[in-house]
Amino acid sequence: MTAAIGVVTFPGSLDDGDACRAAYLAGARVLRLWHADPDLHGVDAVVLPGGFSYGDYLRCGAIARFSPVMESIIDAAKGGMPVLGICNGFQVLCEAHLLPGALTRNSHLHFRNRDQLLRVESTGTAWTSSFEPGQQILIPVKNGEGRYVADQATLDKLDAEGLVVARYVDGNPNGSQRSIAAIRNPAGNVVGIMPHPEHAVEALTGPSTDGLGFFSSVLRHLAAYERVTTS
Structure with a gap:
């Protein structure tokens, strides 16, 4: 059976439809998940989309975390x-x-919306196995609070353990420390990325189709997992 990707809608989400389309174009079954419903309805993977969940009140993402x-x-x-x-x-x-x-206000205190070149640093995740290490991809970035920050010990750990997934190339649009655009957890199943791969999945509307690799990667990951568990 085709893997199912669930896309969450919070109050204030605005890229959930784009994420659904990206997953669909990659070949997934797509289910919409509602912020107030704890049931994941049997999905195999989840996308938390861009937008302004709960109006970005308190802090960006701080209220959504408790939904x-x-x-x-x-x-x-x-x-x-x-x-x-x-x-x-x-x-x-x-x-x-x-x-x-954490993600904080852009260092220049301005909203940035542009096509952004990234260098893929880690392909050992559920979401990036379709890329090559060092591959440069072009996807849009649009944020006012996209500056990744952490204490030095955490930054050193991210570098030492290969947990940086992507870095900005040809300019840092938000002042992120060490030009970090995306990171992962040690297991590689959780990835956070500030630019928008879901806006780069069709040649007609995106600057490239590079973003589709994130969604095709997770389908390949899920297919491999199914083969292992059913063999």
Whole structure:
């Protein structure tokens, strides 16, 4: 059976439809998950989309972290379910302590919206196995609070253990420390990325189709897992 990817909608989400389309174009069955419903409805992977969950009140992602669906996602992620957080979803993952560090106001205090070149640093995740190490990809970035920060010990650990998934190339749009655009957990099933791969899946509307690799990667990961568990 085709793997099912669930896309969460929070109050204030605005890229959930784009994430659904990206997953569909990659070949997944797509289920919409509602923030107030703790039931994950049997999905095999989850995408936390971009937007302004709960209006970004208090802190970006801080309220969404306590929504009923997130309690289930946190448990599922700890059990190995692939979870991808995009932009606001990355902020939610950090607030939920599934990923370290935090996303803060851009260092220049301006919103940035542009096509951004990234270098893929880690392909050993459920979401990046379709890429080559060092591959450069072009996907849009759009954020006002996208600056990744962490204490030096955490930054050193991310570098030493290969937990940086992607870095900005040809300019750092938000002042992220060490040009970090995306990180992963040690198991590789949880990835947070500030730029928007779901906006780079069709040549007609995106700057490239590079973003589709994130969604095809997780389908390949899930297919391999199914073969192992059923053999």
